[in-house]
Amino acid sequence: MDAIDLLERHHRELEQQFSGLKEASSVSSEQFSAAADLLATHITIEEQHFYPAVRAHRTEDILLESLEEHLSLKRVLADLVALDTTDEKFGPKLHVLAEQLEHHHKEEEEHLFPKVKKLLDDGAREELGQTMQARMSELRQGEPRKLVLDQTDEAAPLA
Template structure:
């Protein structure tokens, strides 16, 4: 997924993911058959990592800086995107009507990313300590670490494979839990070191 740069902050990391998401949308649009299905699955995984990190780490931090209205609007957009993604998943990439619905979904997700980049991220960068922004990137990296780009055929029924399989809502829930667990353990470490 995202190239690892240890000094990269969470905003730069999420903007890089926005670019990857744009590329995956194009790949789904331009592919057919199994390649289209695989690109769609890759998109689901990346959106799960991305939105889980935003929901658990970025939006709570941005609420104080960007305000409730901005963050609540992003959360509504994400909720609608998850619902639409689930419906697309149920349809299947080869279903009649998939491409038209997928195009509308793509536009909504790209609008959401633009809103984040223009409304939420600049205020977060301005009002948050740069070291804290780099620490927040750890949650995104933790989610990426358990979300391989493509499951290895020999992975079988491993916990990671199971985390990445199933309807998008289940994948999103499992990724959100993984990010939350990382954040809680990371916050505990900082509290114990601060004593």
């Protein structure tokens, strides 16, 4: 699958899950864990594979901003992972996370992805997508939401 198509599909899935969570009258820890794992997996494949593969002078500024947005997402996600879903702070933090997520996706889709389509041909995007899917499968074997707990001090480096 094309890397951009994969990420856009993932964006819609994340938005749907977090929108459903923030609108729910109550959220179970299992529901939140599934959404949090999906988000952590998405952030990881972007930072480890997509961003390094598309790094170029024409994308560096967008990528650095995206990494800072990831840091913000990780911080709120880490706060949520540490809270019980019944805590009074859980709902407001979840709402903030969902809003930040939508903003981040919009930025990537409007500014980064069009540049990447010019930088990488179809074959390169397909190969990158396969690599990203393989990493996603690996991450799903564990609890990727817990990875972000140690990633909240500073933005990930742009490899």
